[in-house]
Amino acid sequence: MTRTLATARRVLQQLSHDRRSIALIVVLPSLLMTLFKYVFDGSPAVFGRVGPQMLGIFPFTIMFLVTSVTMVRERTSGTLERLLTTPLRRGELILGYGLAFGVAALVQALASSATAIWVLGLDVNTPWAVELFAVVDAVLGTALGLLMSAFAVTEFQAVQFMPLIVIPQLLLCGLFAARASMPTVLERTSDVLPLSYAADAFTTLGRTSGFGSHLAKDLAILAGCCVAALAGASLTLRRRTP
Amino acid sequence: MTDPFAIEIEELVVVRGKNVVIPDLSVRVPRGCVTGLLGPSGCGKTTLIRAIAGIQRLRSGRVHVLGEPAGTPSTRERVGYMTQNSSVYPDLTVRQNLHYFATLAGTGEGAARAALANVGLQDKADALTAELSGGQRTRVSLAAALLIDPELLLLDEPTVGLDPVLRRDLWQLFGALAADGTTLLVSSHVMEEAGRCDRVLLMREGRLIADCSPDELRRRTGQTDLEQAFLTLAEGSAA
Ligand SMILES: Nc1ncnc2c1ncn2[C@@H]1O[C@H](COP(=O)(O)OP(=O)(O)O)[C@@H](O)[C@H]1O
Numbered sequence: 031m032t033r034t035l036a037t038a039r040r041v042l043q044q045l046s047h048d049r050r051s052i053a054l055i056v057v058l059p060s061l062l063m064t065l066f067k068y069v070f071d072g073s074p075a076v077f078g079r080v081g082p083q084m085l086g087i088f089p090f091t092i093m094f095l096v097t098s099v100t101m102v103r104e105r106t107s108g109t110l111e112r113l114l115t116t117p118l119r120r121g122e123l124i125l126g127y128g129l130a131f132g133v134a135a136l137v138q139a140l141a142s143s144a145t146a147i148w149v150l151g152l153d154v155n156t157p158w159a160v161e162l163f164a165v166v167d168a169v170l171g172t173a174l175g176l177l178m179s180a181f182a183v184t185e186f187q188a189v190q191f192m193p194l195i196v197i198p199q200l201l202l203c204g205l206f207a208a209r210a211s212m213p214t215v216l217e218r219t220s221d222v223l224p225l226s227y228a229a230d231a232f233t234t235l236g237r238t239s240g241f242g243s244h245l246a247k248d249l250a251i252l253a254g255c256c257v258a259a260l261a262g263a264s265l266t267l268r269r270r271t272p
Numbered sequence: 273m274t275d276p277f278a279i280e281i282e283e284l285v286v287v288r289g290k291n292v293v294i295p296d297l298s299v300r301v302p303r304g305c306v307t308g309l310l311g312p313s314g315c316g317k318t319t320l321i322r323a324i325a326g327i328q329r330l331r332s333g334r335v336h337v338l339g340e341p342a343g344t345p346s347t348r349e350r351v352g353y354m355t356q357n358s359s360v361y362p363d364l365t366v367r368q369n370l371h372y373f374a375t376l377a378g379t380g381e382g383a384a385r386a387a388l389a390n391v392g393l394q395d396k397a398d399a400l401t402a403e404l405s406g407g408q409r410t411r412v413s414l415a416a417a418l419l420i421d422p423e424l425l426l427l428d429e430p431t432v433g434l435d436p437v438l439r440r441d442l443w444q445l446f447g448a449l450a451a452d453g454t455t456l457l458v459s460s461h462v463m464e465e466a467g468r469c470d471r472v473l474l475m476r477e478g479r480l481i482a483d484c485s486p487d488e489l490r491r492r493t494g495q496t497d498l499e500q501a502f503l504t505l506a507e508g509s510a511a
């Protein structure tokens with residue numbers, strides 16, 4: 031536990047020395063939300079309907095990117111090898127990362143949804159639930175970033191996973207077309223992609239108020255995906271390498 | 273702790289990619305002294321040290337460290353490892369780096385300060401590691417290995433690129449640590465550093481061509497210069 035917290039603290043200290051990453055995490059989603067609103071200035075209904083979705087998608091995408099690049103850097107710079115010769119356990123390392131970026135995700139979700147709700151006038155019924163799902167989406171991005179970093183040899187390759195992992199999920203999650211209207215193969219595919227459940231939750235949050243069993247189910251599935259991705263990520267850490 | 277050897281390796285074979293880096297190696301390293309691992313660049317020093325640190329995948333053979341198989345949780349608490357390339361975080365300050373490694377090892381702030389003093393970097397404690405010179409970064413890495421107060425210290429080319437005064441100070445530090453009971457395995461490709469060690473392992477193309485004291489090395493080869501001694505042995509082993 032001490033070692034997990036120490037790792038989380040170390041990752042946050044690294045972030046704090048990097049102004050650009052801080053701006054990317056904290057300020058960029060709010061700017062994108064603002065841009066989004068004024069792009070649809072002529073049809074405010076679109077902002078009202080799709081805006082909440084964006085509160086989930088921006089953090090997911092940004093945290094995926096930041097985390098996978100950070101973890102690839104750890105793997106290639108020799109520090110991971112060094113860490114694995116200390117008493118630090120693999121799960122502690124991954125949890126430490128998850129925790130640090132979870133904190134960053136929380137700050138990000140609070141900043142972007144506060145901007146959207148109170149500055150841009152996005153109308154949501156249950157603001158705290160919107161926050162909650164935004165944070166869970168960001169943590170999911172982090173967890174998938176940690177997992178995918180195992181398959182990248184360079185930071186450039188990690189960035190290449192963006193279009194591979196993120197864009198298909200965006201296309202299939204129900205944002206552009208209802209999942210039920212897709213060909214069966216695509217609909218089944220979207221069933222196993224975590225972002226579909228995030229999109230479903232934001233759609234529900236836009237339509238109804240309160241926190242029903244439908245949202246609880248989406249939340250459980252997303253949390254399960256986070257846990258599975260984190261577990262997978264710690265299994266991909268090999269202490270002995272060729 | 274009746275076992276007089278800190279490291280025991282039997283019939284070790286390591287293959288990396290397509291290269292048989294260590295074809296067959298057995299050696300025992302005694303406790304409480306400085307053993308030098310010397311040989312030209314590419315001969316397999318780093319690979320051997322990685323095997324002892326428990327992070328090298330082995331083809332076959334046994335590597336025991338402090339009486340246990342290498343890389344177990346208990347040995348990881350007792351073995352300090354400094355990698356050849358500095359393995360500290362460039363985007364942290366020196367102090368933040370050492371604090372992190374101290375916490376992982378379960379030692380405190382005092383150990384971090386002492387390690388910093390040992391490598392002569394007190395005045396750089398709050399500098400960003402990325403802004404240090406290569407030699408200074410190496411010393412931060414060394415300090416991170418020292419601060420856990422290990423029973424066995426594995427140092428992979430710790431003196432490369434350092435000025436002579438600092439190099440001398442570090443060898444004195446290694447001697448002092450050994451006098452306190454720490455076992456050190458220190459690699460180098462500079463033969464004259466063999467003279468600083470209690471024992472030397474000479475390595476060439478993945479094989480040990482000598483395992484003795486520096487004096488014995490000179491006696492056996494009839495050379496006073498250790499570089500010459502290596503050449504004599506290397507030619508002898510090739511023939
Ligand atoms: N990851 C690797 N894959 C394949 N071969 C490697 C790898 N790392 C090192 N080698 C080879 O193993 C040999 C020994 O390397 P190394 O142990 O680093 O030597 P030294 O530390 O003595 O310079 C070299 O011939 C090198 O080319």
Ligand SMILES: [Mg+2]
Pocket residue numbers: 314317318319356428
């Ligand atoms: Mg080497």
